[in-house]
Amino acid sequence: MVNFDGALLPKSSPILTHANRGLKYGDALFETLRCVNQTLFFWEDHYFRLMASMRILRMEIPMDFTLEFLEGEIQRTVVKNGLEDQPVRVRMTVFRKDGGLYDPTTNEVSYLIEVAPMESPFYLLNSGSYEVELFKDYYLNKDMLSNLKTTNKILNVVASVFAKENGYNNCLLINGDKQVVETINGNLFLVSGNTVKTPPLSDGCLNGVIRKKLMEIIKTVEGLELLEESISPFELQKADELFLTNSIQGIISIGKYRKKEFKNKLAQQLLGKLNAKARLG
Structure with a gap:
């Protein structure tokens, strides 16, 4: 029904x-x-x-x-x-x-x-290979409409077809300034040392609910620094971890981008805190 x-x-x-x-x-x-x-x-x-x-x-x-x-x-x-x-x-x-x-x-x-x-009442971290690639055919706009969760998702659809045709699990979407903004179905986080970066809304990413909640969590973790800054494609292969977030799956750890393979240590830690926050409402 x-x-x-x-x-x-x-x-x-x-x-x-x-x-x-x-x-x-x-x-x-x-x-x-x-x-x-x-x-x-x-x-x-x-x-x-x-x-x-x-x-x-x-x-x-x-x-x-x-x-x-x-x-x-x-x-x-x-x-x-x-x-x-x-x-x-x-x-x-x-x-x-x-x-x-x-x-x-x-x-x-x-x-x-x-x-x-759904199968699980909790957010579970994905296992196995999860490979992504840049989608460069079309760009996200750097404006407020891109922050909204509208049904205007043709870019995401075409990127999904590209990913499927080329054997990728997901794609990284970029804006007109060639900055990495988000994935097909979630916000992007990049971990380098003790620094966690996520693109700002001004770059054109979705104003995601889990993005907001995870930013709140990261700010409370001792030793971590959260930055809302643009992410260049050149930073991706230098990162220690990459993961995406959305309201259905919580956190999805990216395992591979081109020749670089990533860990998921921080993603696991943050997922536990996200589940706890979800139970508390």
């Missing part, structure tokens, strides 16, 4: 019309998050990011779009699918209602909530 504007419908239901603005113009936002035993991981951060993004895109925020209301709708969808006692992947998409060309006829919105079971 999916939740469309509060109505719980079979997944096969013809919900979206040919005039859907998310389909026609990418006029939509989405949040993906974990739900374990009906507890939404970092829900407040996801909620406030969604509200801020809607304001930036000049979407009209309904009066009932409160933190509690949307949490309740997600939980209701989880229960209706019989997943209340399992770890669940949640996706909530918000899109402007049908009508108009580039200029919408309304700024009112609809929402769609989808849920699916």
Whole structure:
């Protein structure tokens, strides 16, 4: 079952019309998050990011779009699918209602909530080979729209096809200044000695929830220095560790970039702290 504007419908239901603005113009936002035993991981951060993004895109925020209301709708969808006692992947998409060309006829919105079971209630560090490569065909823009989690993800799609065709697990995306910004599906962190770097939002990376949480954690670890600075491709092969972060997998350790193989010692340490932070909310 999916939740469309509060109505719980079979997944096969013809919900979206040919005039859907998310389909026609990418006029939509989405949040993906974990739900374990009906507890939404970092829900407040996801909620406030969604509200801020809607304001930036000049979407009209309904009066009932409160933190509690949307949490309740997600939980209701989880229960209706019989997943209340399992770890669940949640996706909530918000899109402007049908009508108009580039200029919408309304700024009112609809929402769609989808849920699916997951295996583990905790973030687990990946094992085995995980190889990445630079994707240089197209670039991310250095602007605020790149910080938003919109459905305009054609660059990520094309990069994913490139990765699959060439046997890579992921790709590193760059901006017009040739700075490494993020991966196809997450924010990037680079470890060199006791310094941990992540690109600033001004470089065009997603304003990721786990990025934010991990930055908070790193600042509390004695002996580590956190820097929000641009990352040059030349730095990658000099790093001790590379890892990416997202709300579903937590931390993914990068094992290889070109001829350089990386450790995952700090990633393991930070993952434990991230799991603890997720349980505390």
